Amino acid sequence: MCNFPACSLVDSFIALPVIAAERVVRRGQLLSPMATARVTVLPSLRCLFDDPVEIRVAGLLPQQAVTLRASLVDESGELFQAHARYRAGSSGELDLSRSPALGGSYLGVEPMGLRWAPMGLLWALRSKAPYKRLAKRNVLTPFCVDLEVYEGHEDMSRLLGKCTNERWFLGEGVKRISVREGRLKATLFLPPGPGPFPGLVDLYGSGGGLVEYRASLLASRGFVTLALVYMAFEDLPAMPEVLELSYFEEAVNFLQKQPQVKDTGIGVLGLSKGADLALSMATFLPGIKAAVSISGSSFNSFIPLQGDGFTLPAHPYDLGRMKTSDKSGLVDFSDILDDHRDPATWDCRIPLERSLAKFLFLSGLDDKNWQSDLYCQDAPQRLQRYGREAEFCSYSGAGHLLEPPYLPLCQASIHKVLGMFVHWGGQWREHAKAQEDAWCRIQAFFWRHLMDSDIPKGKL
Incomplete structure (x- = not known):
């Protein structure tokens, strides 16, 4: 795995606080009153680009329908995105290595790869503009992948939680x-x-x-x-x-x-x-x-x-x-x-x-x-x-x-x-x-x- 310093558990996700009395708009998105979801990336938020990671969501309602979306903006400003629809387990948790995607950019449970992690939210990234290639020009900076979980399968307006996965091309000390x-x-x-x-x-x-x-x-x-x-x-x-x-x-x-x-x-x-x-x-x-x-x-x-x-x-x-x-x-x-x-x-x-x-x-x-x-x-x-x-x-x-x-x-x-x-x-x-x-x-x-x-x- 990559030699970047490991994040603490506190660093490994950004939890949006509970909104008890009102809905607020953040970055143009309407937050749900039940916005308690925690998105985690394991083993660390910071890794090499070729490192596999596990993506999990906690704090959902049992069997809650949600949509996960990955977003990446390249160095030219082009937006690449992928999304998949899921349903939380009975405990309100979601593990992408076990839970099947019900639709979106890919379907089903991804087979465990050579390096143990399902990575559909990355390999399925694509631009709305046709014929765009995602390639890294400046290897001294990472690609930052925003991982967001939204309420429901259709209306992606209620953001429940998010985190950002920094994916580097240059390891520590190189x-x-x-x-x-x-x-x-x-x-x-x-x-x-x-x-x-x-x-x-x-x-x-x-x-x-x-x-x-x-x-x-x-x-x-x-x-x-x-x-x-x-x-x-x-x-x-x-x-x-x-x-x-x-x-x-x-x-x-x-x-x-x-x-x-x-x-x-x-x-x-x-x-x-x-x-x-x-x-x-x-x-x-x-x-x-x-x-x-x-x-x-x-x-x-x-x-x-x-x-x-x-x-x-x-x-x-x-x-x-x-x-x-x-x-x-x-x-x-x-x-x-x-x-x-x-x-x-x-x-x-x-x-x-x-x-x-x-x-x-x-x-x-x-x-x-x-x-x-x-x-x-x-x-x-x-x-x-x-x-x-x-x-x-x-x-x-x-x-x-x-x-x-x-x-x-x-x-x-x-x-x-x-x-x-x-x-x-x-x-x-x-x-x-x-x-x-x-x-x-x-x-x-x-x-x-x-x-x-x-x-x-x-x-x-």
Whole structure:
């Protein structure tokens, strides 16, 4: 669990006082005369974003009908909300791990997850505005989730109780260091203590920019993590004509020089375009011991990769084959790539069978951006032909953007580089379960292959 100081019981909820003689308006909401409900978050109101929590309500009437609502305002001012209708137990208490949701953003009792907590009020968060993605820009501040309980199932005007769950992306003692060394544009996150810790390079996709929230969470779990930019940031072009392998080698060398990093090898984690770059790094660069591909491919995509004495061309594609929905205007890129099984495209393959690294491939079966499951399967099949093993997991109902757990599904959003609304796919509950499982797999994989150990107790 997270290392934030635990709250006392008094701190762990905000109880609205009994209103005996009159109703008062607070923040534009009418408080019920029976407003005695206490909303609690366990084990603490303050936690890491990937921490599960228990949500309970006490002080209700037996069998009382109530609605719980979660609200979060992101850094752009966009409101994300989820709600679920419940009925209190015979003692006037409500435990979301046992009580079934009777309607709203989700239904039923959520199955106990890998990390024991039902989290529907988080994974079901969505904006009223279409095609909005919840992503953290400033990891030095938390997302604050207001959890409110209202009387009844229809009229959400009578607020009975509330509390606020602070969900942080940077654990206690984790250092954030901006890196501008040589050509590198990155952010380094250091866990507290001398180490040695496993070292990771973290890469996002073709949307570019500096993405820190996954790297900061990984550092909070005990990894020295370098969030690396490679396009669409500062003086880096939005769509480079070529990517240079030597730039990524600089990142690996920089990470290896950090005294807290264990000297037995580096891991690299990539999503989408970042995934095939992760495989290329593991194939062509010394020092990479383990690589994770999320919704990626085993061929070089979209931008040629220039190495020492060779260039890996981009896999052929035709934007004329992209499909645009008449109703939503969303773009589906899943058919733009030439068939990767055609020998004419094999010069774009990443020859990962040459690598000594260990590989983990993750993909969603409901990916609407491209055929990541088909592309991901190609890699372990090819490795098996060379007598190598690789870990592979595909998730039913999961889309393209497999993120850290409890970040809600983004089915579609604008691609920052292309300027188009892209369909990412995914189903809400299935995608949420996939993200939780994938997050555990990724950390266990890196601990096993970079530290030759299981995940230390308390790190997950």
